[in-house]
Amino acid sequence: MGIKGIYKEIGPGKRISLTKLAVQKLQDSDRPLRIAIDISIWQFQAQAARGGTNPAIRTLFYRLLRILSLAIQPIFVFDGPNKPTFKRNKRSGRGDGVATAMAKRLIRLFGFQAHDAPGEAEAECALLQQNGIVDAVLSEDVDTIMFGCTQTLRNWSSEGTKGSKTPTHISMYDSRDLSQGASGLDREGMVLVALMSGGDYLPEGIPGAGVKVACEAARAGFGKSLCQLKRSDTSELASWKERLVYELRNNESGFFRTRHKALTIPDDFPNMEILRYYTHPVVSPVTTLDRLRQQTWDRPIDIQGLREFARETFDWSYRIGAIKFIRVLAPCLLVRKLVQRNTAESNAPKDGNAIENEESELVKSITSRRAHFSTDATPELRLSFIPTSIVGYDFQEEPDEVIDFGRDGLALNSDDEIEDLVEEVGDADPAAKSRAKKLFSPTDADLSWVPEIIARIGIPSMVADWEEAQRAKTIARSKPKASKQKAKTGGTASSSLDKFVRVTKNNVSQTTATEKATSSPTRLEPPRVRARTPLDAIPSSSQTSRPLLSSGLSSQKSQPLKPSKPPTTKPSRSKRNPPGPPAADANVNPWTIASSQGSPRVTKHKSSSTKAPEPILISSSPPSSPPKGVRSSKKAVVDPAKASGR
DNA sequence: TTCATGGCGTGACTC
DNA sequence: TTTCGCACGCCATGAA
Ligand SMILES: [Mg+2]
Numbered sequence: 298m299g300i301k302g303i304y305k306e307i308g309p310g311k312r313i314s315l316t317k318l319a320v321q322k323l324q325d326s327d328r329p330l331r332i333a334i335d336i337s338i339w340q341f342q343a344q345a346a347r348g349g350t351n352p353a354i355r356t357l358f359y360r361l362l363r364i365l366s367l368a369i370q371p372i373f374v375f376d377g378p379n380k381p382t383f384k385r386n387k388r389s390g391r392g393d394g395v396a397t398a399m400a401k402r403l404i405r406l407f408g409f410q411a412h413d414a415p416g417e418a419e420a421e422c423a424l425l426q427q428n429g430i431v432d433a434v435l436s437e438d439v440d441t442i443m444f445g446c447t448q449t450l451r452n453w454s455s456e457g458t459k460g461s462k463t464p465t466h467i468s469m470y471d472s473r474d475l476s477q478g479a480s481g482l483d484r485e486g487m488v489l490v491a492l493m494s495g496g497d498y499l500p501e502g503i504p505g506a507g508v509k510v511a512c513e514a515a516r517a518g519f520g521k522s523l524c525q526l527k528r529s530d531t532s533e534l535a536s537w538k539e540r541l542v543y544e545l546r547n548n549e550s551g552f553f554r555t556r557h558k559a560l561t562i563p564d565d566f567p568n569m570e571i572l573r574y575y576t577h578p579v580v581s582p583v584t585t586l587d588r589l590r591q592q593t594w595d596r597p598i599d600i601q602g603l604r605e606f607a608r609e610t611f612d613w614s615y616r617i618g619a620i621k622f623i624r625v626l627a628p629c630l631l632v633r634k635l636v637q638r639n640t641a642e643s644n645a646p647k648d649g650n651a652i653e654n655e656e657s658e659l660v661k662s663i664t665s666r667r668a669h670f671s672t673d674a675t676p677e678l679r680l681s682f683i684p685t686s687i688v689g690y691d692f693q694e695e696p697d698e699v700i701d702f703g704r705d706g707l708a709l710n711s712d713d714e715i716e717d718l719v720e721e722v723g724d725a726d727p728a729a730k731s732r733a734k735k736l737f738s739p740t741d742a743d744l745s746w747v748p749e750i751i752a753r754i755g756i757p758s759m760v761a762d763w764e765e766a767q768r769a770k771t772i773a774r775s776k777p778k779a780s781k782q783k784a785k786t787g788g789t790a791s792s793s794l795d796k797f798v799r800v801t802k803n804n805v806s807q808t809t810a811t812e813k814a815t816s817s818p819t820r821l822e823p824p825r826v827r828a829r830t831p832l833d834a835i836p837s838s839s840q841t842s843r844p845l846l847s848s849g850l851s852s853q854k855s856q857p858l859k860p861s862k863p864p865t866t867k868p869s870r871s872k873r874n875p876p877g878p879p880a881a882d883a884n885v886n887p888w889t890i891a892s893s894q895g896s897p898r899v900t901k902h903k904s905s906s907t908k909a910p911e912p913i914l915i916s917s918s919p920p921s922s923p924p925k926g927v928r929s930s931k932k933a934v935v936d937p938a939k940a941s942g943r
Numbered sequence: 944t945t946c947a948t949g950g951c952g953t954g955a956c957t958c
Numbered sequence: 959t960t961t962c963g964c965a966c967g968c969c970a971t972g973a974a
Contacts, residue, residue: 302948304965346957347956347957348957349957349958437963462956504949505972557974559973
């Protein structure tokens with residue numbers, strides 16, 4: 298339901314290289330960037346791909362490779378069956394069921410997480426981000442902000458007018474910056490904009506009121522005050538509406554550009570069901586969050602499984618297919634292996650030679666350094682590596698496609714997409730290989746640009762040696778007579794821990810220059826301290842007298858944790874609930890609304906367990922991190938609530 | 944006149 | 959047997 302014209306209001310976001318974002322997180326937090334990805338961002342884009350077999354899923358494959366090479370830890374979120382009732386014409390599943398199953402399989406072969414949302418993926422992603430399970434959400438639009446996401450990424454695509462369409466950049470939206478910015482839109486404000494301007498399937502919007510008028514109303518505080526209304530207080534709601542309409546008509550307080558005498562406000566505006574859709578979307582319960590929190594982000598890549606997937610799905614068959622597979626996978630897998638050397642190393646101290654031996658198994662040499670625009674000048678090193686030794690896959694096992702039984706490297710050079718250059722096929726001259734860069738042999742060295750910090754993690758001593766050599770070179774150039782005897786000051790580290798610390802320090806001092814140069818004011822918030830949602834702990838019985846939305850701080854203070862008190866609304870919930878109009882029930886029983894909203898299908902009992910039944914609370918301002926204990930007690934509170942929904 | 948809304952058509956991708 | 963998004967540019971329309 299992207300709000301039409303919303304980007305004219307909130308701006309284009311910060312366009313930033315995904316490499317830079319990932320590297321910053323690696324530096325600042327000593328761990329990879331974690332993002333939740335709404336899988337639907339590719340549901341249409343991928344259809345545009347042409348050529349070969351299954352180009353759509355192949356597009357996903359290449360994106361997954363890219364994620365791998367960015368050292369990002371993703372969790373892919375799929376839409377679930379519990380769509381809100383007012384979106385009922387849509388249905389996910391059947392049509393792309395096969396594609397969905399394939400996508401999940403591929404994602405898991407990469408060692409990435411595939412996660413099913415109970416309802417809308419966008420809302421689930423926002424929940425994961427709010428709870429610190431991920432740092433940011435990659436989505437189609439900025440709707441996630443209305444679900445409470447504070448770091449939203451969208452439009453992962455190429456940047457600049459240069460020829461390459463390689464997707465390098467994303468647009469980043471920080472909810473805190475947004476509320477401070479010119480639009481002044483926070484979560485509540487955006488929800489009001491959605492409610493007022495409506496949309497194709499948001500009924501009871503105000504016809505003729507678009508994003509401009511709605512934003513003016515939001516800046517005047519009507520979003521916040523609407524969300525702070527006590528539930529089931531119809532007179533307060535009527536008063537809110539009266540004030541809004543009065544200001545629209547007369548513009549007495551000057552909130553609006555002009556008066557709006559001609560607007561016809563529907564009788565049932567605002568639609569509380571839609572409001573609740575944003576404030577209390579159908580998302581996973583805390584138990585699921587805990588499970589996700591405990592899951593490891595470092596699952597191994599199934600190389601053999603990926604090879605078979607590519608053979609069957611993309612028709613990358615025979616030895617030629619295997620070589621193509623190795624060629625695209627190796628540079629990405631190299632990054633993974635470099636980063637893993639940080640954590641995977643045993644604590645046993647190793648001598649310098651052992652370290653250097655391990656390093657040279659991964660990387661043969663470093664050839665150059667750059668600060669390229671495609672990565673926002675994030676420093677990178679060009680690494681030379683042997684594809685087969687990175688992938689560890691024996692392509693020789695695979696039969697040749699044609700009758701050519703030759704098993705020297707020559708036949709391998711005929712890759713299917715280099716026909717343009719195949720004039721040289723049959724030319725056995727090795728020099729021809731270097732002339733035509735596209736001639737690829739998986740056993741020969743290949744080159745790849747890797748962020749310098751990642752190289753420092755995986756091959757620290759090789760980087761140190763290379764830097765020393767570079768330094769010597771420049772010195773030699775400026776003062777040819779100077780001796781290169783300057784000993785390696787750093788030398789090889791005595792332990793892996795020391796090594797990493799040293800490397801990190803070096804890298805910080807080294808990269809601050811470039812950071813300042815590019816002057817990026819944007820950075821991710823520290824995620825760990827960010828366990829939010831203190832409000833889930835609210836006893837259900839307090840709902841009817843509680844604000845629909847209020848500030849996180851005050852409500853947290855005022856919420857007594859009463860795990861022992863079961864909800865008293867069970868009777869009304871237990872009668873078979875038709876998905877019919879909940880508006881009538883809304884003032885009577887919030888639980889009814891919650892459940893009806895959650896399940897378009899009456900037969901789905903699951904909805905009651907997946908719907909977080911607690912009322913309330915949007916806190917658009919950054920929350921104070923709750924103490925660790927809150928989380929566990931919250932669990933205790935929610936469980937009975939969940940049981941009551943049965 | 945100026946401004947905002949809403950309807951319509953179109954593109955996205957990799958090799 | 960049901961279905962599906964979003965953003966952008968262009969233009970007509972109507973309100974103030
Ligand atoms: Mg959306």
